[in-house]
Structure formats: structure tokens, C-alpha cells
Amino acid sequence: MAKSVARLKDIAAQTGFSVNTVSLALRGSSRIPDETRLLILQMAERLNYLPNQVAQSLVRRETRSVGLIITDLKNPVLTAVAQAVELELSKRGYSTLFATSNNTLALEERMIETFRARRADGMLIFPCSHRQLDHIRALRKRNYPVVLLVGDPDAGIDAVCMDERAGAYKATAHLINNGHKRIALIDGAAARGNTEKQEGYLRAHQQLGPTSDPRLMVDPRDGSVASGYWATDDLMRRNLGFSAVLTSNDSLALGALRYCVKHGLRVPEDVAIVGFDNIEFAEYAATPVSSVNYDVERVTRMAIERVLELIGLAGELPEAQVIQVEPELLVRESSNRRYEGANG
Amino acid sequence: MAKSVARLKDIAAQTGFSVNTVSLALRGSSRIPDETRLLILQMAERLNYLPNQVAQSLVRRETRSVGLIITDLKNPVLTAVAQAVELELSKRGYSTLFATSNNTLALEERMIETFRARRADGMLIFPCSHRQLDHIRALRKRNYPVVLLVGDPDAGIDAVCMDERAGAYKATAHLINNGHKRIALIDGAAARGNTEKQEGYLRAHQQLGPTSDPRLMVDPRDGSVASGYWATDDLMRRNLGFSAVLTSNDSLALGALRYCVKHGLRVPEDVAIVGFDNIEFAEYAATPVSSVNYDVERVTRMAIERVLELIGLAGELPEAQVIQVEPELLVRESSNRRYEGANG
């Protein structure tokens, strides 16, 4: 806090009015005549007065701030969400409190407590686990407005998110329909219990024919490009025979692409690649990478709508509402040719 | 703010002690005997009490929060900084207030006012213009702790940053030393008055021989991959003859790379590419892209050190101190071959 800033009291002292008159004048009350208001406004200007929002928050019992917890700021789609959230909230007069959980439950819980202590009016959360949500459910039970950005229709918590199961199904179906029979899945989330994408991948296999092979489902260390590279390396070394790779995000896909380029494998002729999130780096990669789109604008807008709605409500929160946005598959060069078999 | 949360008063009412006793007990004062403290702690636990930081901030006259203004959350290096800042501040018990200025001065000024109203203890700012800093200078004059993340030694404002001039010099010198005589510069910042990189580029030409050609210096619409692609397209169409491209960030470089791949130009044989920031997508691109490293950890750590130091100081702020970190050039495949002329 800056060392000494003007308060209402200072304006009052300088103009001779009472603190309350100054407060009313600055807030444009009709009870204050224009002449008085002008004098006060001028003095406020001269003293560089800015209302102390800390004091305002205390008396108004709202901070006009919303907490946003993200698993990882290194994922471009999450930062895009962060950017969109900040912009939209700022338009509506709210500030954004950010925190990253680094995909650990302990940190996530700590950040929630921090936001609660700071009396954020509500929270938007990408929980690191889509299953362990008790701490968030407890929050909601105490009438704290929370909206998750990944969805579980049965969690009893409001959520707005992309339908990842449907997205994975679409991507896998696209590959299967293009003749691929053995499709690898590089999915960092599954190992943490977030199995939506894996489920979509498996269901596509079940419904469309090819049997899935658990050995083709690998867990990269994290969601980075490097991890995509090494996961692909791992798959290749094990000589399992596959003609396509689906990854749980575009960074991993770009890592797979780099592996292929480096080892002389043609994309999509030898290996087809499909990612998730549709980040710009995938679109403009040397070989543009197919991707399941993440509709940042839409998810953000609806999530903010909802959390502000919950904030505005008095008393008990209404029943939780889960909105899943159907994602679109963007087919690009990395997967747009029919696969005709090993020598096709 | 959640609808009804426990206050000291509630614990006091439930235990029969006074508010002050409860406050002292929870803060571990030695004036409260263990027996009493235990009773109070148990009740606090039962009521799910969390101190109201808004009230604490008001009375302590510090919020333990720092504002961070970033030009654009879509730039991976800026989000890396954001992540590092949040992590480091959180370790030290501070919260981070984020805002993006979207590279407009008006928004930057608005966000500063927002942070000031929220009584952030200090601010870290990537100003959108490195020259128009009057509003920030005014802030500093009123003893508000501010640290910029781009540096102008003469601005009279504390700063910690990479030495972009030196970085551009190194990158350009590297290309010149590899035989390149006509080097294009795609720099989005120069048009906004942030000419450090351009200056380094020009100085390298002056000192090492080749004359620079203003027609080779282009301004992309923004810092995106797409803009890098189209800026390269623009350069190529004008048939100016060049064998290397230096871009002001890696996204632009990746756009240039994509252009080359798409149009059958070999990198680095036909066109060498060097970017800025060393983001992972450049390192793992189909052709790994050379880049001037941005030492996120170091810049972040020093900037936070400094702003916390300024916050800790009572009274007048000391003289501004500008720290410029010398960047390292990471040479990768996109520029690591000698250029021997048009048919080399």
C-alpha cells in the first residue's frame, strides 16, 4: 500500500465539510448541491483521491473480485482462458485473482483458502483432479459461488466446460474412419484420474471396430512438447506398430510431430497426429496439426455469466448446473490422408 | 463474498470470551493460556473460521498483494513470467493481482488505477510503451513501489529486464558472421516505440559491415504466429532478396518457419531464422529455431526481490535502480549453417 494516500477525511478537512458529505458528493448523491459537489470534486482531484476499495469491500461485504485457479499457466489454452476471464471480468467491474495449482491437490486447496480469506466473491476453478472434489463441494455447501471449468454432471457443482469425451470420440472416430486400426493415445490427464478423453477414445474403438490396445495408451510426464517427444520415442522403441497418435493437448502433439520429423517419419503418411485445444502453434506448425477445438470464448463467457449469477443470488445456492460444450474437430494436414496399411 | 462466514465475534459468542481474547488466542499470543487457546481453536475449527483479510488489510494498512500488468497473455514468455511471479509471491505470502493491458496505454492506466484502488502493496509492470512512462513515474513520485519489466536506464523507474538491445546485437552478429548480408527484421515492438531490438540489429550492421536496408524491417500486425507468416509473405512478395530473418519473438519466427516450409524454402539453407524468448515451441519445432533466451527465473526473482524491498521501506523511495540481464543466444538448426550466397 502506498505510504500516504488521501482519504475522505483529508478532503473533508481541506474543504470544511464532513466526511459523509464528501462521500455522498463523490458518489453523486442528489442530496448534495452542485456547488458543494464541485468544490469537493476539485479537492479530490487535487489530492489524487482514489476510494480505498479495501474499506469499501469491508462495509459493502463484497470485494468485486473473482478467483481463478488454473492447473498450469504453461498450457496456451489455459492462458487464453485466463486472458479472456480477466478481460470479461474487468469489463464488468470485477478484478481477477489468479493462482496456479501446478496440478497438485494440496496447492489447489491452499489457493482456495487464500481466495476465501481474501473474500473473493466467487471462484472459477480448473480442478487438478476431476474426481476429488470434496473440498470444492464443501465450499459450495457453505454457499460459496464456485464454477468448475471441467465438468462432471454428477459432482453436484456448477460447471461449464468442453465435452472432452465427445471430443476424443470424434478425433478417434476420424482416425478410424481414415483407415487407422492401431491408434496410440498420449494422455497426461488419465493418470491423474481425469479419464474423459480416454473414455471417448475407448468408446470409439468399441463402437467402430478396432480393438484397443492398452499398451498404446501412454502417460507422458506432463503436458509439455518435450514430454510429447519422449512419449512418442517410448512408443516407437516398444515397436508396437501404430499408424496414428492422439494426444491430450497440442503441445504433446507438436512433440510427436517433432519426433517424426527428426526420425524421418512422414506425417500424415507414416504417422497421423491429432491433438487437443487448437492452439495457434498447432495450426501453424510445419505440418499443420489437426486438433479438437477448445472454444475459449464460449466457455469463458458462460462460466462468468454463471458465477456472477450465483454471486448475485441471496441465500441458498440453486441446484448445480453443468454445461458441456460440444467441441469441433479441425482436420488439418497432420491427419487428412487415408491410411492404407504399412506400405500404403 | 460467501453469504455468511464466521467472524471473531461468533467465536467469542460461542466460547464466552471477548473478541480480543479470541483474536489473541488465534494469533498465538503468549498472554493466552493453553487451555483457553485450545477451546478457542476448537471453536474456530468448528465454525470453519478464516480471518477476513479485507478487515486485516484495513487495519494493518497493507494488503500483501502485488499487481502484475502484462501486455498480452498470449505470449508464452509473458505467461511464463506470470506463472513464476505468482509462484514466487505466493511462497512469500503475497497474492498476485493480474491484468492485461492488451498493449494499449489507456487500459494500462486503467489497470494501474484499479490496483491502486485495491491498495496493492506494489506493482510489476510490462509497460506497453517503453517511452511513455509519465503515469508510472507519477506513481513512483507518490512513493508507490513499482518495478518495470522492461528497462530504460534513464526513466527514473526501477526495472529488471533482459537487455534486448544486446540480444538483438548478438543474434544479428551471429547471422552476419555466418555470411548473411541481407537480414530481414520482423519486429512488432518497434512500431510502438520500443526500439531496443531494432537498435541492436542496426548497431550490429554498423559495426560488422553489411549496410542495413530499411525495406527489410517490417512491422507485423501483432506478435502471433499468423502475423509472422504474413510478414514473411509480405517480405517475399516484395522480392527484396534476403537470406535470414530475425524476429522479435518466437511466435513470429515460427510463422516465418511455416511460410518457408509451405513454400519449399529450406531452413536454414535458403532462409535462416532467429527468434526471441526461447519458448519450448521454438525449441521443438520441426526445424528447431535459434532464439535469444529470456531468463524468466532470474528476471522474475530479481524483480520480486526489488519490489518487496521497496514495499518494506518506510518513507521516501530510494533512487531507481535498473538491472539488465545479458541474454544468451541459443543457436539451433534454423540458423546453424554458413550461408554461402544465393546458390551456396
Add this chain to the structure above:
DNA sequence: GCTTTCAGTATTATCGTTAATATCAAGCAT
């Protein structure tokens, strides 16, 4: 026995604002 000391707890003021209510003079009708 009477002050002194001290541990344990309570009371009061404060932070900077807003909200509810109070005051007080001028203007007006009766």
C-alpha cells in the same frame, strides 16, 4: 494486613468507508 505484581481477560479506539439517522436553518402555509 496491605500494597505490589502479574496473569488473564475485557474495553475502547482505530483503519476508511457507507448507511441510517439526526440536526438545523430557511421558506411557507395557516
Add this chain to the structure above:
DNA sequence: ATGCTTGATATTAACGATAATACTGAAAGC
């Protein structure tokens, strides 16, 4: 003249915490 509005401003009490000071009763000292 007396009371009633009403317009302009002041006073007081919150909001939820901390900090300084005040009280109270029992043990200790002489």
C-alpha cells in the same frame, strides 16, 4: 407567531479485524 416541510449538512453506528490500555482477582513480598 407557530408548526411543517425541505434542503443541506452533520453525527453515529456499522463492517471485521488489531492494538493499546484498562480492569480484576489471586499470589507474593515485607
